[in-house]
Amino acid sequence: MISRTVNPVVTTPPKVILLDIEGTTTPVSFVHKVLFPYARAALPALTERRAADSVVKEALAETRRMAPGVAPVEQLMAWMDADAKMAPLKALQGLAWAEGYADGTLQATLFPDVPPALRAWHGRGLTLAVYSSGSAAAQKLIYGHTTDGDLTPLFSAFLDLEMGGKKEAASYRTILATQGWKADEVLFVSDVVAELDAASEAGLLTCQMVRAEDGTVAGTAHPVAHDMTDVAALFALPAPAADRS
Ligand SMILES: CSCCC(=O)C(=O)COP(=O)(O)O
Numbered sequence: 001m002i003s004r005t006v007n008p009v010v011t012t013p014p015k016v017i018l019l020d021i022e023g024t025t026t027p028v029s030f031v032h033k034v035l036f037p038y039a040r041a042a043l044p045a046l047t048e049r050r051a052a053d054s055v056v057k058e059a060l061a062e063t064r065r066m067a068p069g070v071a072p073v074e075q076l077m078a079w080m081d082a083d084a085k086m087a088p089l090k091a092l093q094g095l096a097w098a099e100g101y102a103d104g105t106l107q108a109t110l111f112p113d114v115p116p117a118l119r120a121w122h123g124r125g126l127t128l129a130v131y132s133s134g135s136a137a138a139q140k141l142i143y144g145h146t147t148d149g150d151l152t153p154l155f156s157a158f159l160d161l162e163m164g165g166k167k168e169a170a171s172y173r174t175i176l177a178t179q180g181w182k183a184d185e186v187l188f189v190s191d192v193v194a195e196l197d198a199a200s201e202a203g204l205l206t207c208q209m210v211r212a213e214d215g216t217v218a219g220t221a222h223p224v225a226h227d228m229t230d231v232a233a234l235f236a237l238p239a240p241a242a243d244r245s
């Protein structure tokens, strides 16, 4: 284990920890090498087999509206190639992953420091929430099927692109308004600087997660953490190890 000294940036801890998923709580490789290829392989057959499903119908209709004149499945594949965070794609990926988790093909890998931190912070009365481009349904699947068991009861909210894009300050204002949170009591943790810039513009506290495994490049505008123990030290939160039983 690497020993580091991390200097606090606040003395009053935030009341809400809002967490990105990819690159923050799960390795980028899990999303890009496991989840995305699974969805890519499953989507053509799934959209035919479940054509009467309301989520499929709505997602295909929205895809047609967004890309008129292109076959929807072709458009979905193009969005996947570009890693475009488009709501209809995210809804369909969520359906595909639900099948994979249900039959045991998929299990979610979190960074090992994440479950103890979530448990410690939840146990000390902090509000935990997710904000990811993945659909809320897909977020619940990830946290419901981790190698550490079902962690969904630790979270109060699963927020997705219905709040708006993660690089827009307005999305964070919408989150504050819908959840009834005060901006300066919320800490947003993400690996993507543009997301943190937007959250900071809306008044949230921010922390960049820089994971060595993901090759994340540290920016200069936000406090940097390498794991959840660093986040705890920076923001005066309970140390994960102290609450481990
Ligand atoms: C929640 S499911 C997998 C994540 C995903 O689909 C994605 O696009 C990653 O988005 P994030 O906002 O968590 O970086």
Ligand SMILES: [Mg+2]
Residues within 6 Å of the ligand: 020, 021, 022, 023, 024, 190, 191, 192
């Ligand atoms: Mg991320």
